[in-house]
Every structure is written in C-alpha cells, then in structure tokens.
Amino acid sequence: MTETASSAGRIGSRSNSGGLVWPAEGWSRVPFELFCDPEIHALEDERLFRGPHWSYVGLEIELPEAGDYTTCYVGATPVVLVRDEGGVLRGFVNRCAHRGAEVVRKPRGNARGFTCIYHNWSYDRAGQVTGVPWEKGRGGVGGYDASFDKSRHRMQPLRVASWAGVVFGTFSDDAPPLEDYLGPAIRERLSAVFARPMMLTGYQRHTIRANWKLLYENSRDFYHAPQLHKFFGAFGIVQPDQAARAEMWHEGTHCLLTIYQDPGAPKPRIRLEEPRVAAFRTALPDNIAISIVGIFPNCLFTLIGSAFSIRQFRPKAPDRFEVHYTYFTYADDPECLREHLFQNNQFGPAGYVAMEDAEVVEKLQARIALGAEKGASLVAMDGTDTTPDRVDHMVSEANLRAMWKGYARFMGFAPPKGGTAKPVAERPDR
Amino acid sequence: MSGIGLDVDREALFAIEQMNKAYARCLDDDRLEEWPDFFLDDARYLIQSRENRDAGLHGYILYFENRAMMRDRVKSLRIANYYNLHTDRHLIANVDIVGESEGVYDARANYAVIQTDAEGHSELFSAGEYVDRIEFRDGVPKFRERLVLLDTSNIVGLLAVPL
Ligand SMILES: [Fe+2]
Numbered sequence: 001m002t003e004t005a006s007s008a009g010r011i012g013s014r015s016n017s018g019g020l021v022w023p024a025e026g027w028s029r030v031p032f033e034l035f036c037d038p039e040i041h042a043l044e045d046e047r048l049f050r051g052p053h054w055s056y057v058g059l060e061i062e063l064p065e066a067g068d069y070t071t072c073y074v075g076a077t078p079v080v081l082v083r084d085e086g087g088v089l090r091g092f093v094n095r096c097a098h099r100g101a102e103v104v105r106k107p108r109g110n111a112r113g114f115t116c117i118y119h120n121w122s123y124d125r126a127g128q129v130t131g132v133p134w135e136k137g138r139g140g141v142g143g144y145d146a147s148f149d150k151s152r153h154r155m156q157p158l159r160v161a162s163w164a165g166v167v168f169g170t171f172s173d174d175a176p177p178l179e180d181y182l183g184p185a186i187r188e189r190l191s192a193v194f195a196r197p198m199m200l201t202g203y204q205r206h207t208i209r210a211n212w213k214l215l216y217e218n219s220r221d222f223y224h225a226p227q228l229h230k231f232f233g234a235f236g237i238v239q240p241d242q243a244a245r246a247e248m249w250h251e252g253t254h255c256l257l258t259i260y261q262d263p264g265a266p267k268p269r270i271r272l273e274e275p276r277v278a279a280f281r282t283a284l285p286d287n288i289a290i291s292i293v294g295i296f297p298n299c300l301f302t303l304i305g306s307a308f309s310i311r312q313f314r315p316k317a318p319d320r321f322e323v324h325y326t327y328f329t330y331a332d333d334p335e336c337l338r339e340h341l342f343q344n345n346q347f348g349p350a351g352y353v354a355m356e357d358a359e360v361v362e363k364l365q366a367r368i369a370l371g372a373e374k375g376a377s378l379v380a381m382d383g384t385d386t387t388p389d390r391v392d393h394m395v396s397e398a399n400l401r402a403m404w405k406g407y408a409r410f411m412g413f414a415p416p417k418g419g420t421a422k423p424v425a426e427r428p429d430r
Numbered sequence: 431m432s433g434i435g436l437d438v439d440r441e442a443l444f445a446i447e448q449m450n451k452a453y454a455r456c457l458d459d460d461r462l463e464e465w466p467d468f469f470l471d472d473a474r475y476l477i478q479s480r481e482n483r484d485a486g487l488h489g490y491i492l493y494f495e496n497r498a499m500m501r502d503r504v505k506s507l508r509i510a511n512y513y514n515l516h517t518d519r520h521l522i523a524n525v526d527i528v529g530e531s532e533g534v535y536d537a538r539a540n541y542a543v544i545q546t547d548a549e550g551h552s553e554l555f556s557a558g559e560y561v562d563r564i565e566f567r568d569g570v571p572k573f574r575e576r577l578v579l580l581d582t583s584n585i586v587g588l589l590a591v592p593l
Contacts, residue, residue, distance in 0.1 A: 202490070322584070
C-alpha cells in the first residue's frame with residue numbers, strides 16, 4: 001500500500017515499508033485496522049505463521065503408529081504431520097512438488113506413502129518424491145531429460161518438535177529451540193498436565209466471522225470473563241474476585257492464565273439441576289481450577305477439570321478464521337471421560353461459557369469494519385504500562401497491552417512515538 | 431416390497447411424524463421450556479459431528495444424559511447466555527422407522543435448520559440427521575435418545591438453541 005496524504009491523519013498511519021505506526025497514545029490503543037486490513041493479514045502469514053515462531057500442529061496421541069497422519073494449517077498453509085517408520089514425526093506442506101496440487105486428501109488416516117492424484121507423483125512419509133510416471137519416457141519418446149533428479153524434489157518440509165506430547169512446527173530456521181520458545185511457566189504447566197496418559201476424545205470445527213486476533217486477545221481478557229459470561233455467576237460457580245494470575249512469555253504474546261479454586265464462593269441463588277456440568281474436580285494435586293494457555297501465534301489450551309482442549313487458529317481472511325478443537329482427557333481413569341463429557345458442555349461453539357465470545361467478536365468485527373481506519377480499541381485498565389512477564393490480579397488489561405507490544409514488534413511495526421506509554425521494565429532473571 | 435418400508439407400523443410412524451412436527455414448532459416458536467417434555471427423564475440428547483461419529487470418537491458438541499440437563503440448558507439460555515438474536519426454521523423430512531425391539535423404535539429423519547438474523551437475513555445454519563430411539567408412554571412417543579448427527583460439522587458463529 002502506498003502512503004497517501006490522507007493517511008497522515010489515520011490513527012495507525014503507514015510507513016513506506018508497508019508497516020503500521022502505532023497510535024501515539026501507546027500500547028493502550030489498538031488500531032482497528034489490525035483486524036480489517038488485507039495487507040496486514042498477508043503480512044501476518046509471512047512474519048508470524050511463516051516467521052520465527054512455532055505453531056501448534058497436533059498431539060502425539062493422534063499419531064501413535066507408524067504411518068499415522070493428520071492434516072492442519074500453519075496460518076494459511078496446509079500441512080501434513082506424519083509418524084514415519086522410525087517413529088519420528090515429519091511435517092510437510094500439503095502441496096505437490098510437481099504442479100502444486102493437494103496430495104493428502106483426507107483429514108487424517110494411516111498411509112505407507114502419498115500419491116498426488118493429478119499426475120501420480122508419489123511420496124514417502126517424509127514428503128520426499130519416490131516415483132514419477134513416465135520419468136524416463138514411454139515407448140522411447142518423451143520423459144524428463146538427464147538433468148532431472150527426482151531425489152531433489154519434495155513437498156516443502158516443516159520443522160517439527162514436541163514438548164510433553166504437544167507438537168509444534170515452524171518454517172523458519174531462525175525460530176529458537178522449542179523449549180526456550182515455550183518458556184518455563186508454560187513448559188511446567190504442560191508437563192504437569194500431560195504427566196499422565198491422555199486419550200483423544202474428538203474434534204470440533206468452528207468458523208468465526210471475525211479477525212483471529214480478537215479471539216486470541218479475548219482468551220487472556222480477565223476483564224470480560226465475569227462481565228460477559230454470566231453462566232458461572234448465575235449458577236454461583238466462579239466469582240469474579242477469585243484469585244488469578246497471568247504469566248507472559250515470548251515478548252508478552254504467550255499467556256498462561258491461572259484461576260484458582262475458590263472454596264469460599266458464595267452460595268448461588270439458582271443451582272444447576274445437574275452440577276456435574278460444572279464440577280471441577282481438579283485432576284491434579286494443586287488448587288488450580290482453570291488454566292488457559294495461549295501459545296502465540298496459533299493455539300490456546302483450555303485445561304479445566306477433566307475437560308481438556310486445544311484450539312488451533314486457522315486464519316482465512318481478515319474477517320474470518322476457523323478454530324479447530326482437539327478434545328482429550330486422561331486415559332488412566334474412566335471417571336475422567338465421564339467428567340469430560342459433562343464438563344465439555346461449557347466449551348466449544350455451543351459452550352455455556354464460550355458461546356458469547358463468538359457472538360461478541362463477530363458483532364465487533366462487523367462494527368469496526370465500517371471505517372476501521374478511524375478507530376482504535378481502548379486497553380487502559382490498570383494503567384497504560386505493559387507488564388512484560390506477569391499480572392497478579394483480574395482487574396487489569398496489562399497482559400493485553402503486553403501482547404500487542406510483542407505482536408507489533410514481531411510484525412515489524414514501529415513502536416508508538418511520544419505518548420504516555422512508560423518504558424517497559426526488563427524481564428527479571430528467573 | 432418390504433425393502434422400501436411398506437410394512438412399517440403405520441400407527442407408530444404417524445405418531446413419530448407428528449412428534450417431529452411438534453418438536454420443530456416448539457423450537458421454532460421459541461417455546462424452549464417445553465422442549466425437554468419430548469424426552470423421557472433419563473433420555474440422552476446428543477449433538478455430534480458425523481466426522482467424530484465416523485472416527486469412533488465422542489466429540490459431542492452437547493452431551494446431555496437426562497432431562498435435568500436439558501432444563502439447565504434452557505434456563506441458562508434464558509438467564510445467563512448471550513447469543514445471536516435469530517429465529518430458527520426446522521425442516522424435518524424423511525421421517526421413518528428403521529427398527530423396533532421390545533417397544534423401542536429406532537427412527538431416523540433428515541433435518542435442515544435455516545436461521546434468520548435480526549436484520550432479516552436467512553442462511554442454512556445446519557444440516558444433518560436425527561438418529562432416534564423412541565418409546566411410547568400412554569400412546570405418546572417420547573425420546574429415549576435423540577442424536578443430532580451433524581453433516582454441518584463446521585459450526586458458523588455459535589450454537590445456542592437446541593437443534
Ligand atoms: Fe470469553
């Protein structure tokens with residue numbers, strides 16, 4: 001996009017590099033353009049989803065046997081995750097090295113290798129070309145010339161790595177080691193939760209007609225939870241003053257949200273007739289009721305009672321994304337599956353404490369799409385500072401500001417000039 | 431000719447067809463409080479995508495295993511949840527009895543639900559199949575189980591009101 005005279009007055013005006021200059025007020029303002037602009041959307045695919053970040057691509061329990069595969073998306077790019085004959089997880093782009101056709105057609109399955117239906121090029125489990133029809137010609141004519149070496153052709157590889165059975169992928173050689181990328185708090189939480197054997201319980205697909213970042217931001221938004229989601233309050237399940245904290249990592253873009261059990265919660269006026277829907281017997285030896293783990297840029301874990309899920313974000317357009325849920329619970333206790341089935345009524349597109357989020361972000365998107373360049377959202381609860389590594393109460397939007405600061409940095413947007421944002425404290429040594 | 435169901439229990443089929451019509455009207459008229467009355471006390475109401483069903487996975491979008499859970503759903507929609515303002519139009523077709531054993535009828539039906547938003551736009555919201563187990567109480571058919579098997583496994587927006 002070229003800079004125009006009129007753009008000077010915009011809240012987030014562009015630099016010549018195609019970037020975006022943050023409003024002078026600082027990280028307490030988030031320009032609506034970020035949620036509407038097709039160029040920013042394309043830039044996110046390049047700098048975030050294909051940049052030096054790790055994206056969630058699956059759980060190891062989905063791929064127990066050699067040849068098991070699943071498909072998903074890293075940003076806009078369709079990828080395949082496979083377990084090879086040596087037990088190693090492989091990732092590649094689901095796009096034929098010949099003409100670019102789709103190769104793996106089913107969402108998941110088990111295969112010895114893969115064949116593109118277009119010209120029958122075949123591939124091994126790592127995405128390497130193994131067969132090319134008429135490679136040497138047919139009936140003495142045609143074929144590829146001597147310079148053609150099929151061993152030099154393959155579907156584009158995706159680097160994969162896993163932590164505690166959770167698999168991530170990156171296209172970038174500059175991504176830090178996965179352990180460093182996740183950081184100590186998220187590593188510990190995932191290790192604690194996944195210390196027992198898990199079983200896969202299902203999938204769910206969900207289309208939301210809004211920008212993906214609105215839901216990613218929403219998942220760490222303490223402020224909205226008791227205000228918007230009345231289910232807990234109406235049935236006396238969670239009180240808004242309950243102890244909670246947010247721990248950030250990766251320049252504020254990851255967030256581990258922890259909400260503790262509140263034994264002193266007031267008795268509700270109205271009760272659920274079936275309390276098992278919201279009975280959080282914590283399956284771990286701690287008093288954590290809910291963990292929500294946002295791992296930038298594409299996933300959210302909800303770890304609550306026995307109802308575990310991970311949501312993979314699949315941006316499709318500035319104003320549309322899909323959420324792909326994977327549900328799982330503990331395999332070593334049949335009671336966990338029972339609890340999971342009951343508790344899962346709270347989550348997903350029909351969930352008691354989730355449906356409002358889709359409703360809000362869709363209607364929000366429809367409003368800001370009209371004249372997006374004129375507005376910005378206000379994120380000034382608990383000051384205008386960004387807290388780089390933790391927030392210890394629920395009455396704050398500091399963790400949102402931290403996320404936007406990190407996002408802007410990863411996108412290459414210039415930081416706000418002047419304004420009221422205070423300098424960010426250095427991350428203390430751990 | 432029995433392969434096309436000419437030997438169906440006509441009286442039972444008529445009753446089940448009437449129940450499906452009443453069920454659709456109940457939801458479309460937003461008389462949600464009456465919706466649990468189509469079920470037996472310990473009946474199950476399940477919404478599951480065909481994708482999960484075919485893979486042998488649970489993956490229920492809603493999992494209710496008694497009428498109390500259905501009443502809780504309605505109460506929550508009324509007092510706690512915010513969802514898209516809309517009207518539903520259930521179109522139920524191909525209602526049939528596919529089996530019967532000791533007074534429990536296995537019935538199937540196709541459904542489509544068209545949603546109309548607050549500004550009057552109508553869209554196909556969900557298509558799929560009802561897979562039912564039905565018992566008669568005092569001559570009235572009641573669900574022992576209604577499984578809503580979604581062809582539309584990708585929910586657009588949200589799913590608040592029962593299908
Ligand atoms: Fe929410």
